[in-house]
Amino acid sequence: MTTDFSILVVGAGGRAGRAVTAEARARGHQVTAVVRDLGRHRHLAADGVELVAGDVTDAGRMAELAPGHAAAVHAVSPFSGPEQGFAGLDPEFFVKAADALLGSGVPRPLFIGLAANLLDATGRPVMEDPSRFPAFILPFARAHTAGLDRLRAADPAPDWLMLTPPAGLDATLPRTGRYRTGGDTAPPDDVPFSYADLAVAVLDEAERPRHHRTRISVF
Numbered sequence: 690m691t692t693d694f695s696i697l698v699v700g701a702g703g704r705a706g707r708a709v710t711a712e713a714r715a716r717g718h719q720v721t722a723v724v725r726d727l728g729r730h731r732h733l734a735a736d737g738v739e740l741v742a743g744d745v746t747d748a749g750r751m752a753e754l755a756p757g758h759a760a761a762v763h764a765v766s767p768f769s770g771p772e773q774g775f776a777g778l779d780p781e782f783f784v785k786a787a788d789a790l791l792g793s794g795v796p797r798p799l800f801i802g803l804a805a806n807l808l809d810a811t812g813r814p815v816m817e818d819p820s821r822f823p824a825f826i827l828p829f830a831r832a833h834t835a836g837l838d839r840l841r842a843a844d845p846a847p848d849w850l851m852l853t854p855p856a857g858l859d860a861t862l863p864r865t866g867r868y869r870t871g872g873d874t875a876p877p878d879d880v881p882f883s884y885a886d887l888a889v890a891v892l893d894e895a896e897r898p899r900h901h902r903t904r905i906s907v908f
């Protein structure tokens with residue numbers, strides 16, 4: 690079964706991108722899978738999945754790719770793990786990506802967030818608590834947060850949404866199809882959560898938008 694719902698997945702070769710693509714295909718939707726290097730990701734091309742090249746910070750390219758898509762998903766990270774270090778991390782990376790997708794013309798831009806800028810019970814961002822967040826990852830967390838701030842400041846703006854998973858996001862966990870949503874506050878305990886269930890929430894919001902121009906937590 691193929692629906693006429695098309696979704697643009699930027700960063701389709703990453704953990705979130707692969708999970709979102711799989712969930713979209715399981716629902717019969719068409720996926721345009723955007724990767725930086727076609728050569729490294731040829732295996733992603735499949736029935737219902739068109740593989741194209743693009744960089745999320747390239748506003749012109751995002752605007753070129755957007756037409757015909759009901760939603761776009763920013764599943765991009767310029768930083769895959771602490772071992773990679775922060776040399777070369779552009780503090781404006783997520784701001785540029787936000788601008789590119791907001792300005793692309795896609796009606797429903799969806800962004801995967803970072804648990805670090807959820808708030809603890811006292812209202813303090815988790816990233817500001819050294820007992821919960823390693824200081825050396827702060828540059829990445831700040832860059833992510835600048836992207837969220839950019840989304841919040843955008844006016845006018847399309848119907849964007851940021852979905853922020855808990856700290857324990859785990860690619861090895863299976864899909865349960867169940868999740869809960871909250872606001873800016875971190876879930877009380879860091880129960881591990883699967884990329885597959887994050888993808889369920891992303892597709893639910895792509896198909897039937899329930900939250901608008903805001904950030905939610907998904908856990």
Ligand SMILES: NC(=O)c1ccc[n+]([C@@H]2O[C@H](COP(=O)([O-])OP(=O)(O)OC[C@H]3O[C@@H](n4cnc5c(N)ncnc54)[C@H](OP(=O)(O)O)[C@@H]3O)[C@@H](O)[C@H]2O)c1
Pocket residue numbers: 699700701702703704705706723724725726743744745746763764765766767768769801802803804805833853854855856857858
């Ligand atoms: N608990 C949490 O809060 C949590 C945990 C993990 C991730 N996240 C967030 O979830 C999102 C996705 O992370 P992930 O774990 O799926 O990351 P990942 O597995 O490292 O994948 C990231 C992907 O982004 C792509 N990419 C990097 N720079 C790009 C650019 N300029 N344009 C287009 N694509 C680019 C990479 O492409 P290449 O294949 O070309 O290198 C890679 O496939 C990120 O925003 C991340 O911060 C949150």
